[in-house]
Amino acid sequence: MSQIYSQLKEIEGVALNQEHGIEIIEIDNDFAKAVITTHGASVLSYAPHGQHELLWVSGEAVFDGSKPVRGGIPVCWPWFGQARDSSLPAHGFVRNMTWQLETVQTLDTGETRISLVCHSSEETLAIWPHKFSLMLTIEIGPTLILTLTTHNLSDQTLSITEAFHTYFNLAPEGLEIRGIEGSTHLNKLVEDSSAELQARPLVLTPPRDSVFLNQTGNVFLVDNDNKRQIKIAKRNASSSVVWNPGADIVKGFADIHNDAWTQFVCVESGNVLDNFITVLPNEQHVLSVQYSMLELA
Template structure:
């Protein structure tokens, strides 16, 4: 799917490294920098792809994704805001379905920075009766960094819903999630002594005491992926498994085999924003190649 994004016809050359393209109905910023390639949809300020030089794509994007106005994209890093899950309609909030504005960008030999903004409008006030201002700062180079800044006067929950591209769900493990979690499949609060999470069937958990970063060991791709969680209270781990994937129109039946979500979040307790105190949520992703034996 990433190859398609990087071959889209150019509508505007913004800088030597940044181009404005269009995928079906949605405008997409394509990044082609010596340190990394990537793509960001203006709908949702949604990171679609990030691929450091010499690496396979790090983010998973479904080949069945819809690039239609107002329709959520399956994969990448959706911004879930101002609620997570089924706490409201649409699921995971409206920020990922809204058109954001690119308000600033810069680049140097190491990376590119892009800044997007979203403010309340007639559509959002029907769904959620609050004034707000959001800023999403995205940096792409040898690492991918995303920071969400929320302004206004309200309470909310949020997540950076990161889909990672893996070789084989049966082989991966995730560490750094902590011992305590809410299980959304069987229900209830649980504690585990296992230091690593492995996957067999549907997994949908909110870890409530995660470490400062999580590590996804991906032996099939001969690498590990770190996700550093900042200003987060929770980390979410999700894979739909075979049966649920078959019922998802925007995911191939076997799509679950090559993706896993490890999300930076605050969802168990709402955060409160006041006019003099914004709230932040940040994630940094980096790859490490495994040494050959």
């Protein structure tokens, strides 16, 4: 067992468990409780003490490592959406890799910082011929901060798309999404739809599969049912995606119950489609997102 696992035992409020064969890290610190899995480096749960759960995980999620866990915050990288080669997995391959736990620290503030890494291997080079190392740092405190650092270890410029595919635990119908005004909207549910200016906040009526390009400002989810507003602040990210399958499309997802589309909405933050990122040889690119919850009166 590597050193990090023996160090883990010494850190108060952090526990390591196995569930159905995948590794689960449980955090309970001064500010919040959280659950992370090394399978896909996905945060599966985050709840500041006394507040509602931020994230949704499907009751039908598969936890045996054969596919990404449906819910939480999967990491989509090095491509978002369908690959050019349809035999390759949608949303890239790192959400279905086992990441290594690199560091676990309690900060002076009482927050917990966890880093996980994954690297190129023979297996990844066979489907995406570029050497890389990827680090995800997760900070669990009064807010949840995720920072994804792409290191280009190849001698060619990398071109990537990426996103945190966050499943929020809230009712989608009528949800107001603010902050996307002024961005470029592409409706993925309409074939060959043309880009249009998003003039107003969005009031969600599922189904919805929309990309908002050139969207760099804060996004707010007005979750009246739970009397809270969720703020999504991002850095080095120019796109947001809003997805909920609605009552019909959901039937095509084996790991989402037919009724469960009413329990979540995905609002994804990253760089997708024309907002792709290039990373020079030996350079790095850092994508970051911070989730905070404000109570509504």
